[in-house]
Amino acid sequence: MNEENIIARIFRFDPTTDRVPRFQTYHVPYQPGMSILSLLRYVYEELDPTIAFRNYRCGRGICASCRVRLNGKPVKACRTTLDERAMVTIEPLDEHRVIRDLAVAV
Amino acid sequence: MHERVEVDVLVIGGGGAGARAAIEAQSLGASVALVCKGPIGKSGTTPQAWPSYEAAFGAGDRRDTPEIHFQDTVREGRLLGDENLIWALASEARERVLDLERYGVRFEKKGDQFLQVHHPGQTYPRCLVIKGGGYGLISGLLKELRRRSGIKLLPDVMVTRLLLAEERVVGATALNLRDGSFTRFCAKATVLSTGGYEQLWHTTDTAADTTGDGVALAYRVGAELVDMEMMLYYPAIMVHPQELAGTLVQYEGLLGPLYIAGRLLNGLGQDLLPPGPLPVRDILTRLMFDEIRQGRGTAHGGLYIDITNSPRSSAEINALLERLRSLPFNNLKDLGIDVKTTSIEVAPGAHYTLGGVHIDERGRTTVPGLYAAGEITGNVHGANRLSGNALAETQVFGARAGRSAAQEAAGLAALSEPDPLEVEDELQKVRSLISPKRDGLRPLHLKRKLKRLMEHQVGMPRHRQGLAEALAEIRRLGREDLPRVQAAGPRVFNNEWREAIEVDLMLDAAEAVVTSALLRTESRGHHQRSDYPDASDEWLQHTAVKRGDVGPISYTVPVVRLRVDA
Numbered sequence: 001m002n003e004e005n006i007i008a009r010i011f012r013f014d015p016t017t018d019r020v021p022r023f024q025t026y027h028v029p030y031q032p033g034m035s036i037l038s039l040l041r042y043v044y045e046e047l048d049p050t051i052a053f054r055n056y057r058c059g060r061g062i063c064a065s066c067r068v069r070l071n072g073k074p075v076k077a078c079r080t081t082l083d084e085r086a087m088v089t090i091e092p093l094d095e096h097r098v099i100r101d102l103a104v105a106v
Numbered sequence: 107m108h109e110r111v112e113v114d115v116l117v118i119g120g121g122g123a124g125a126r127a128a129i130e131a132q133s134l135g136a137s138v139a140l141v142c143k144g145p146i147g148k149s150g151t152t153p154q155a156w157p158s159y160e161a162a163f164g165a166g167d168r169r170d171t172p173e174i175h176f177q178d179t180v181r182e183g184r185l186l187g188d189e190n191l192i193w194a195l196a197s198e199a200r201e202r203v204l205d206l207e208r209y210g211v212r213f214e215k216k217g218d219q220f221l222q223v224h225h226p227g228q229t230y231p232r233c234l235v236i237k238g239g240g241y242g243l244i245s246g247l248l249k250e251l252r253r254r255s256g257i258k259l260l261p262d263v264m265v266t267r268l269l270l271a272e273e274r275v276v277g278a279t280a281l282n283l284r285d286g287s288f289t290r291f292c293a294k295a296t297v298l299s300t301g302g303y304e305q306l307w308h309t310t311d312t313a314a315d316t317t318g319d320g321v322a323l324a325y326r327v328g329a330e331l332v333d334m335e336m337m338l339y340y341p342a343i344m345v346h347p348q349e350l351a352g353t354l355v356q357y358e359g360l361l362g363p364l365y366i367a368g369r370l371l372n373g374l375g376q377d378l379l380p381p382g383p384l385p386v387r388d389i390l391t392r393l394m395f396d397e398i399r400q401g402r403g404t405a406h407g408g409l410y411i412d413i414t415n416s417p418r419s420s421a422e423i424n425a426l427l428e429r430l431r432s433l434p435f436n437n438l439k440d441l442g443i444d445v446k447t448t449s450i451e452v453a454p455g456a457h458y459t460l461g462g463v464h465i466d467e468r469g470r471t472t473v474p475g476l477y478a479a480g481e482i483t484g485n486v487h488g489a490n491r492l493s494g495n496a497l498a499e500t501q502v503f504g505a506r507a508g509r510s511a512a513q514e515a516a517g518l519a520a521l522s523e524p525d526p527l528e529v530e531d532e533l534q535k536v537r538s539l540i541s542p543k544r545d546g547l548r549p550l551h552l553k554r555k556l557k558r559l560m561e562h563q564v565g566m567p568r569h570r571q572g573l574a575e576a577l578a579e580i581r582r583l584g585r586e587d588l589p590r591v592q593a594a595g596p597r598v599f600n601n602e603w604r605e606a607i608e609v610d611l612m613l614d615a616a617e618a619v620v621t622s623a624l625l626r627t628e629s630r631g632h633h634q635r636s637d638y639p640d641a642s643d644e645w646l647q648h649t650a651v652k653r654g655d656v657g658p659i660s661y662t663v664p665v666v667r668l669r670v671d672a
Contacts, residue, residue, distance in 0.1 A: 014596060014598055015598070016285070016597070016598055031348055031349065032347060032348075032349070032441070033347055033348075033349035033350075033440065033441040034349060035349060038349060044601060045550060049548060049550075049593075049594040049601075049602050050594045050595065050596055050600075050602075051601075052596070052598070052599045052600070052601065053601075054144070054145075055314060055601055056144055056148065056149060056313055056314065056315060057313060057314070058148070058153050058154040058241065058313070059154050059311065059313075059352075059353050059354065059434065060154060060239065060241065060434065061434075061436060061437065062153075062238070062239075062241045063147075063148045063153045063154070063241055064148070065144070065145055065148035065149075079436070079437070079440070081349075081440050081441075099262075099284050099598060099599045100596065100598045100599040101599075103599045105284065106145045106148070106261075
């Protein structure tokens with residue numbers, strides 16, 4: 001495992017098959033200025049194709065379709081940057097129904 | 107197993123054009139379903155559009171009129187736009203603004219008049235500035251959609267096929283991404299408003315969902331596609347740092363002599379802008395590509411936009427950046443970049459799809475029962491587009507297509523049913539995308555192959571040999587790779603399943619693009635051929651592609667001319 005890795009604990013839950021949610025831990029190589037959305041894209045593209053999240057980026061930080069909770073606090077994933085060696089917990093917003101993992105019914 | 111939904115008008119695509127079409131159809135009494143493959147109001151290109159909307163109110167200069175808007179659009183489209191459509195755009199753009207104000211969309215004002223700013227190619231300042239940009243526009247439209255009963259809003263629904271009966275479109279099959287179930291829509295009229303196909307290329311500022319689904323869906327039921335080779339490049343897409351790659355910066359505001367008046371520099375620090383007014387998009391793009399190809403680009407294959415020597419004061423620059431919203435200012439700040447002291451690296455990238463589905467002035471495609479509006483259509487702008495005409499297009503043609511669809515639906519008693527075997531075949535095909543395969547291929551990896559191919563062989567400029575190789579390779583991908591595409595297993599909200607459906611459609615769109623690019627043996631606007639470097643009057647016509655038994659059939663159709671005196 002690389003020193004500069006970010007360790008992300010990500011909420012996993014499929015309401016059609018799971019009785020309770022669980023957390024899965026991913027190690028993601030750090031990039032300067034890396035946002036939460038970039039981290040999720042890395043997980044989807046390189047580590048785990050089954051992860052569910054809203055993979056859309058308006059480019060302005062205004063559409064808010066990528067919102068998640070970072071360490072319990074709601075943030076826009078595209079506009080929230082991570083530090084090197086960060087250890088983060090990423091969960092879905094709690095004000096909407098969870099469709100699967102981080103994707104909610106907005 | 108699938109759910110059956112019956113409506114008068116089915117609108118596919120939840121951006122500005124689709125929203126406006128749904129509102130118009132509902133106002134004429136039609137029952138409407140609006141489906142979108144993501145959240146409505148947060149998907150596609152409209153939410154990320156810059157705030158410009160062209161409408162000749164004459165608030166910037168009293169001499170401006172719809173006739174001059176028409177002439178500017180015809181000329182800057184390099185005479186390739188259908189003039190009946192351009193006249194519709196120029197003459198109705200203002201009324202549609204007033205509709206938008208009624209829906210709650212707000213525009214920047216100067217006193218009680220609209221603020222109208224000048225963009226390249228306009229005789230007079232004509233761009234209105236929408237408060238909140240494209241997101242402000244779609245948010246207002248979404249509120250209006252929700253206010254109206256009789257419009258069923260269906261987010262996270264991906265249409266996979268249009269259904270025919272007796273040679274007319276009578277609905278569609280769709281995958282509900284939220285639960286993995288299927289729906290069959292039965293509709294008297296269908297409006298396609300799914301946007302463009304910029305994602306066929308690697309360098310683009312568009313959202314990942316602009317995969318040209320609707321263009322390919324229309325093609326598969328026999329619709330005529332026109333000028334598919336015309337992909338509008340925007341001159342200034344950031345190429346560095348990685349986190350901001352693919353972000354557009356508004357060159358008009360940063361470089362325009364009337365605004366910040368910055369400089370465009372090559373990797374050697376040499377000034378590239380010709381004296382006089384700022385060049386329009388196709389000309390500037392060509393100049394930039396030439397410079398980069400000749401080895402004078404930056405380390406990341408771009409050029410510099412540099413406003414550090416702007417003649418404006420720091421306060422003036424701040425005010426202009428705020429008013430014109432030329433930069434992803436906050437995103438840059440996050441990365442510690444201050445544009446007033448540091449230059450930024452940009453290159454041209456795929457920004458707006460000029461080509462697409464052929465429509466007439468009522469928004470009808472060449473297939474009965476099927477309408478189209480917005481970026482998906484192919485014959486409005488021509489070979490280049492003026493800034494601000496895209497959002498105006500969504501409103502003018504969204505309203506027109508919605509109206510025509512509702513009127514047609516009102517005159518139809520009952521619908522013929524599509525062949526049930528065809529429906530079952532389609533659902534089986536979609537289901538098979540998540541069944542395990544030997545030698546499975548991730549849809550993402552096939553997309554990457556296609557995007558790289560398009561970037562290298564179908565960029566600007568292009569030539570016969572590269573295009574012919576690209577066509578052969580696209581067909582090979584379709585034959586050998588596509589059948590191996592396999593998405594991950596979950597039925598619920600499976601991004602890979604959606605991407606597997608998309609990449610299948612993308613291959614058809616790409617084949618149509620390359621076929622058209624081979625046919626047009628000239629250079630015009632955003633189609634530049636190194637083996638045919640000049641524009642030719644013989645090519646004042648549309649390239650056209652239709653699906654044949656063994657592949658695309660290409661031919662030409664005349665451009666519609668109209669005399670409009672200023």
